[in-house]
Amino acid sequence: xxxxxxxxxxxxxxxxxxxxxxxxxxxxxxxxxxxxxxxxxxxxxxxxxxxxxxxxxxxxxxxxxxxxxxxxxxxxxxxxxxxxxxxxxxxxxxxxxxxxxxxxxxxxxxxxxxxxxxxxxxxxxxxxxxxxxxxxxxxxxxxxxxxxxxxxxxxxxxxxxxxxxxxxxxxxxxxxxxxxxxxxxxxxxxxxxxxxxxxxxxxxxxxxxxxxxxxxxxxxxxxxxxxxxxxxxxxxxxxxxxxxxxxxxxxxxxxxxxxxxxxxxxxxxxxxxxxxxxxxxxxxxxxxxxxxxxxxxxxxxxxxxxxxxxxxxxxxxxxxxxxxxxxxxxxxxxxxxxxxxxxxxxxxxxxxxxxxxxxxxxxxxxxxxxxxxxxxxxxxxxxxxxxxxxxxxxxxxxxxxxxxxxxxxxxxxxxxxxxxxxx
RNA sequence: GGAAGGGUGGCCGAGUGGUCAAAGGCGACGGUUUGCUAAACCGUUGUUCAGCAAUGAACGCACGGGUUCGAAUCCCGUCCCUUCCGCCA
Numbered sequence: 001x002x003x004x005x006x007x008x009x010x011x012x013x014x015x016x017x018x019x020x021x022x023x024x025x026x027x028x029x030x031x032x033x034x035x036x037x038x039x040x041x042x043x044x045x046x047x048x049x050x051x052x053x054x055x056x057x058x059x060x061x062x063x064x065x066x067x068x069x070x071x072x073x074x075x076x077x078x079x080x081x082x083x084x085x086x087x088x089x090x091x092x093x094x095x096x097x098x099x100x101x102x103x104x105x106x107x108x109x110x111x112x113x114x115x116x117x118x119x120x121x122x123x124x125x126x127x128x129x130x131x132x133x134x135x136x137x138x139x140x141x142x143x144x145x146x147x148x149x150x151x152x153x154x155x156x157x158x159x160x161x162x163x164x165x166x167x168x169x170x171x172x173x174x175x176x177x178x179x180x181x182x183x184x185x186x187x188x189x190x191x192x193x194x195x196x197x198x199x200x201x202x203x204x205x206x207x208x209x210x211x212x213x214x215x216x217x218x219x220x221x222x223x224x225x226x227x228x229x230x231x232x233x234x235x236x237x238x239x240x241x242x243x244x245x246x247x248x249x250x251x252x253x254x255x256x257x258x259x260x261x262x263x264x265x266x267x268x269x270x271x272x273x274x275x276x277x278x279x280x281x282x283x284x285x286x287x288x289x290x291x292x293x294x295x296x297x298x299x300x301x302x303x304x305x306x307x308x309x310x311x312x313x314x315x316x317x318x319x320x321x322x323x324x325x326x327x328x329x330x331x332x333x334x335x336x337x338x339x340x341x342x343x344x345x346x347x348x349x350x351x352x353x354x355x356x357x358x359x360x361x362x363x364x365x366x367x368x369x370x371x372x373x374x375x376x377x378x379x380x381x382x383x384x385x386x387x388x389x390x391x392x393x394x395x396x397x398x399x400x401x402x403x404x405x406x407x408x409x410x411x412x413x414x415x416x417x418x419x420x421x422x423x
Numbered sequence: 424g425g426a427a428g429g430g431u432g433g434c435c436g437a438g439u440g441g442u443c444a445a446a447g448g449c450g451a452c453g454g455u456u457u458g459c460u461a462a463a464c465c466g467u468u469g470u471u472c473a474g475c476a477a478u479g480a481a482c483g484c485a486c487g488g489g490u491u492c493g494a495a496u497c498c499c500g501u502c503c504c505u506u507c508c509g510c511c512a
Contacts, residue, residue: 369450
């Protein structure tokens with residue numbers, strides 16, 4: 001959530017920034033009204049409680065007469081009534097506050113949607129083929145790597161099965177990314193992928209109708225996470241980091257579940273956009289003054305991984321309108337996809353500042369030993385399905401074999417994907 | 424699943440209905456002293472609300488209810504932790 005003090009101090013600024021995120025700024029005005037009501041109610045309740053405290057102070061020495069006790073009882077009822085009222089007001093106050101998205105940082109381009117995203121840089125060059133390159137589904141069929149038909153039979157549309165060398169390639173990518181990040185000081189985590197609904201709410205994606213994008217198990221009060229970020233952040237809810245523990249970095253490997261409710265007709269038929277995929281994800285907790293540097297650090301790791309594979313990619317800074325509610329700044333990596341002759345999103349790295357830590361109560365002890373909210377960041381190491389697509393398409397050979405990128409060879413135990421035969 | 428014991432401030436820890444304004448200690452911050460560091464001493468050190476401020480008030484003992492004129496303390500529910508037993512890949 002946004003710091004209430006900031007909204008009181010500069011409501012026009014917040015209104016502007018949430019308007020940039022395509023959210024109706026009228027909630028700011030609504031919240032300010034609720035805030036006023038709340039504070040009036042707190043004052044009134046304080047007065048009544050003061051009255052009661054004065055009374056009971058007297059009763060310490062002399063037991064109350066029955067009339068005095070009756071009056072005090074009346075006072076108690078008045079207090080209880082007002083407490084109930086205040087509780088309602090606070091709920092409303094809080095619900096409105098939760099609807100206000102994290103304002104974007106100043107260097108984020110203002111715009112309505114992804115058309116306003118800005119390219120920051122580009123690395124590498126697209127591969128040149130002296131033959132007619134195939135798309136990943138054709139290559140997958142050739143080597144029996146991806147089975148959409150069986151997945152569709154057993155689970156429905158937008159599912160895929162990774163088989164044979166694709167399954168091994170997943171494990172190679174996972175092992176490579178995790179061992180790389182562990183060397184950089186990340187703590188490896190295999191988290192639960194079912195988390196409590198209130199945790200999911202705390203992450204800040206569910207407001208503005210986000211529940212419809214998730215698989216919600218109402219009977220159990222659980223949600224299937226859309227990314228390990230949700231697990232890794234909520235795992236640390238309520239935590240107080242020691243000053244010297246920061247930055248604390250985690251790398252998680254998990255399945256990710258998405259209903260893709262708003263993407264009918266987009267990327268159908270393959271594994272580019274599926275309801276379930278696996279991902280290696282970075283999450284970082286740091287001091288507020290370090291978060292911009294930390295964001296750059298996470299992006300640099302994404303780049304290092306991509307460069308080491310030899311993939312052609314570009315970095316895009318997302319416009320205000322294309323950024324998620326918790327994010328103050330998001331930089332996506334888009335990787336060159338030969339069959340579409342364009343860049344497609346494979347990574348996303350966000351600085352969520354104190355938006356999530358306020359909601360999930362994640363703090364640290366600053367140098368004065370008092371508690372302050374940490375900044376929370378997340379970034380993709382590898383979204384496996386999409387990486388497999390990119391590797392297949394970019395490193396295909398004339399004879400149909402797929403050349404495995406150098407860093408993955410030892411994990412794969414082979415240099416080429418060719419037709420899989422049981423030994 | 425069964426049994427027992429626990430959850431108090433940044434941390435440790437006392438407290439079984441009003442004397443709690445939550446003792447005492449540690450840590451941190453500010454000050455005095457000091458050639459420097461340390462020590463010693465004094466002060467500050469939870470949240471919210473009103474106020475320009477001095478300040479005042481309320482809240483705060485895992486969370487949510489309840490009893491009472493009055494609850495950290497009594498009662499009910501929930502969560503979590505520890506130990507022991509049982510079951511299990």
